[in-house]
Amino acid sequence: MPAVAAAEVPLPPATGAWREGDPPGRRRWYDAEKPLPLESGGELPGVRLAFETWGTLAADRSNAVLVLHALTGDSHAAGPAGPGHPSPGWWDALIGPGRALDTDRWFVVAPNVLGGCQGSTGPASSRPGGGRPWGGAFPFLTPRDQVAAEAGLADALGIERWALVVGGSMGGMRAVEWAVSYPARTGRLLLLATTAAASAEQIAWADIQVRAIRTDPHWQGGDYHDTGRGPHAGLGLARRLAHVTYRSEPELQVRFGRLPQGTEDPWSGGRYQVQSYLDHHAAKLVRRFDAASYVVLTEAMNAHDVGRGRGGARGALRRVTAPTLVAGVDSDRLYPPAQQTELAALIPGADRLRVVESPYGHDGFLIETDQVAALVGELLS
Numbered sequence: 001m002p003a004v005a006a007a008e009v010p011l012p013p014a015t016g017a018w019r020e021g022d023p024p025g026r027r028r029w030y031d032a033e034k035p036l037p038l039e040s041g042g043e044l045p046g047v048r049l050a051f052e053t054w055g056t057l058a059a060d061r062s063n064a065v066l067v068l069h070a071l072t073g074d075s076h077a078a079g080p081a082g083p084g085h086p087s088p089g090w091w092d093a094l095i096g097p098g099r100a101l102d103t104d105r106w107f108v109v110a111p112n113v114l115g116g117c118q119g120s121t122g123p124a125s126s127r128p129g130g131g132r133p134w135g136g137a138f139p140f141l142t143p144r145d146q147v148a149a150e151a152g153l154a155d156a157l158g159i160e161r162w163a164l165v166v167g168g169s170m171g172g173m174r175a176v177e178w179a180v181s182y183p184a185r186t187g188r189l190l191l192l193a194t195t196a197a198a199s200a201e202q203i204a205w206a207d208i209q210v211r212a213i214r215t216d217p218h219w220q221g222g223d224y225h226d227t228g229r230g231p232h233a234g235l236g237l238a239r240r241l242a243h244v245t246y247r248s249e250p251e252l253q254v255r256f257g258r259l260p261q262g263t264e265d266p267w268s269g270g271r272y273q274v275q276s277y278l279d280h281h282a283a284k285l286v287r288r289f290d291a292a293s294y295v296v297l298t299e300a301m302n303a304h305d306v307g308r309g310r311g312g313a314r315g316a317l318r319r320v321t322a323p324t325l326v327a328g329v330d331s332d333r334l335y336p337p338a339q340q341t342e343l344a345a346l347i348p349g350a351d352r353l354r355v356v357e358s359p360y361g362h363d364g365f366l367i368e369t370d371q372v373a374a375l376v377g378e379l380l381s
């Protein structure tokens, strides 16, 4: 089957409305027909998910793969940088002709998460009816809500069962929710650097990040979207803290040590290299990400507990029928491998924990693409 550009992929009739023509070329939108009932009560009207696809959906729709991004990722999982995409796809090394997710064979779908800010409905979106942005009134979401929205997208695409659902970190939270909420629709499962439930420490790091945003004077209760300003300083602080947790102590030490940044003097107002590095990542995120989305998604991650109302993690994970691989990164201090050991032990179709060897910490699931490709290959073979 030849690879075709996603813009040419014939899509089946949708139950929701489709919107074509985003300048980057590939992004499409799914608009839900009905409001989404929320786990916390109430419902979210006007749900839209942005998504991108690669490859061709087989006539029997058996070759669809769902790729779920992490906290600040988006639907641009593959493909080059370009207008609307300042960076190449975050898993470009894995998705494409001849790659682990070979788009000559697989139809790969990557949605932007509900609550996000890269085309899907989130706090920066207008309320239905063309009103002001949701802002602080955007409802509390959980990963189950986000997965329920993704199930609507799957319905609209005519995909009854994914051949594979794969995700890392926050994407792994949604992937495991898929396998528990919709076992018959999850053919295979690859969980990377993720957990059955957000831990006390993960909630603690997240809390500091959310407070950094909410205490920024430009937060305005989350209703800043049409003020021309935003809690950029708070978001930058949140990213600095988060980024340290995404990497490992030895990596930072080997890479930066105590070196000053260029000719700057840390004893008189200048920065160490590592400070400059964090400044860079903070500024980069502030340019591309909405602070209120960051809060909504972070709180959704805090709410992640696959066992809630299902007899705990053991009771929930027993429902998974998919052949499963669970992998952790050996240097991950944010999602330590003990969390993936638990997942592997409790999912019936999983065997021993796989370990991605990396000096880079949690971000290893994004960086060590050769090792992740080998896991994908093993699971799909």
Ligand SMILES: CC(=O)SCCNC(=O)CCNC(=O)[C@H](O)C(C)(C)COP(=O)(O)OP(=O)(O)OC[C@H]1O[C@@H](n2cnc3c(N)ncnc32)[C@H](O)[C@@H]1OP(=O)(O)O
Binding pocket: 069, 070, 071, 072, 073, 074, 090, 246, 261, 273, 274, 276, 277, 278, 280, 281, 284, 360, 363, 366, 367
């Ligand atoms: C799907 C998802 O999960 S999220 C989508 C992808 N993730 C992100 O975009 C999150 C932000 N980025 C990251 O987390 C990481 O950069 C990764 C995981 C994508 C890639 O990691 P690495 O390749 O190891 O990149 P690293 O962390 O070294 O950062 C490199 C950047 O730091 C900059 N940098 C390095 N040292 C310094 C310094 N002393 N001062 C300032 N900047 C510095 C580099 O110039 C480079 O800039 P650029 O990214 O604008 O080109």
Ligand SMILES: N[C@@H](CCO)C(=O)O
Binding pocket: 070, 071, 072, 073, 168, 169, 170, 246, 362, 363
């Ligand atoms: N660097 C990743 C890590 C979160 O898992 C992100 O920004 O989404």
